[in-house]
Amino acid sequence: MLEVTTNQFKRCDVVKANGRVDSGTAPELADAFNAIIEAGRYNIVFDMAGLDYISSAGLRVMINTQKTCKRWNRGEVILTNVPEKIYGALNLAGFVPLFKIYQDVTQAVGSF
Secondary structure, three states: OEEEEEEEOOOOEEEEEEEEEOOOOHHHHHHHHHHHHHOOOOEEEEEEEEEEEEOHHHHHHHHHHHHHHHHHHOOEEEEEOOOHHHHHHHHHOOOHHHOEEEOOHHHHHHOO
């Protein structure tokens, strides 16, 4: 079960996910990111506070979104409120250096 909400701010959009991102729910997450990108907005904060689990399919969505946002220096995906076990998965996959990570949403939004 995955619940994805998005909030648009002046300089970025915040995507908040609650639940599990696996091969069944990763497309929902991708749809949320793609809707923002298709609107011509490339600064995204991914609030992971409510995530219990993220699979390789979810990690792939994050990487593909990051590549799209960073292309031609348009923007980037920033992570916030990353749970310890998910940080462990990101670290294991070698993804930690690919994302800026902030402790809270306010800091992340303020970084744009």
